[in-house]
Amino acid sequence: MTSVFYGFATKHPDVPFTLEEVEEMELMRGLEAKKYDFVIGGRHMLNEDTRLISPSTKDELMVIIPDTHPLAQNASISLQELASEKKILMNPYTAIYYQLCMQIFQQANISPNLLRTARVESILNTVSIGEGISLLPLNSLPIFRHDNIVAKPLNPAVSLAVVMARNKREKTSKKLCLLNFLRTLSKKKKTSSLRRLIFLLRLEVFSY
Template identity: 25%
Template structure:
């Protein structure tokens, strides 16, 4: 017994006529009659009461019709679910991101993705770029929002997504605290709080390159793996820090933010989408495509 036989039976039962059912199915009448007879033989019961003038359902036929309709509807639903899953509209997407991206970039991406893919379950994790790459390599994450460049990205594809500006965080008692803007070259003698290079090599590379371009190497007196901890150290008067502009949304006591310029140009870093090309999760392809459509707006 297969779905084709069920469709043939349902057509005859609904049309109450082999001729009309044959027309509906675009087949000739004799093969249709034979197919229904074979179905009855498989079921072991007479499903249709046939005379010259009518075709009526038997009691067994009424019961079989209900279940046949249900089976066909479920089969169609299964096809639709499979098609939606293949198009990335169902399933699970595991997304990780550097914590500063949670303050602007991630909510924007999530809103856009939810609009087009409301039935995809999202599993979110905030982590450093280094930890994200390890999770991508192990298959624990599908896509990460990271800070390139990455030193060993042979197994990954990293696609640029957007640029973010750096700000200077200073203690509110610092001589610069009341200024709105500072030139990076004027910070050469300052004590810095930084991010561990092994946790975020891309971010720290941007910081080091910007400082070196201004003629100095920053003097780091403390490092911390979380931006909020860095801000707490700044608020405690330990030093100053170059942090993502988005961190201004985090209200940290005793911390003021200043625009920082290198030759009057903002200091920026890049966020990218990192994933493994071998990952065949359709929701991943849908997310990456959506992200780049959003970027082009």
């Protein structure tokens, strides 16, 4: 999306535009405080005051284990198979930790056997030396490539929707300008995901 936003800023230099990357809780506080006009994040972290704009992409929660682990050859891994494993998860302030991982452990009636929490790069290093296993979004992994680990889908799978959203109470011309830009861009693209995007953007524009 960075190249898309750069294209918007280049085409519309009269519209003030800043792109920031922050942790999830700060992202939501910024939206509520009107610091941000739009946010991109997991659907699970949005509340009733946000208006969904598009299902930008999909992600999936994966089991991260050493490549020497007995389960490393499995096509998928269940939570029950991981019950006794020491786990290092993302930090508690992330939605992945408190709205996904802990929730699915609770639903499966499994104690998470938590070793500690950490950032993704530290988690991958810990898993690579065999100190524990983890659960991480698939799309996070290419950013932090690491040897000696494998990623396996959960069984049953846990999918994550990554979306763009705005505050329902905020209606401004610069928001409409960005939405129209994205709509025009999606018309030029022929991928199925962008065709879904244009449909939802039309709904969003007409809601103003």
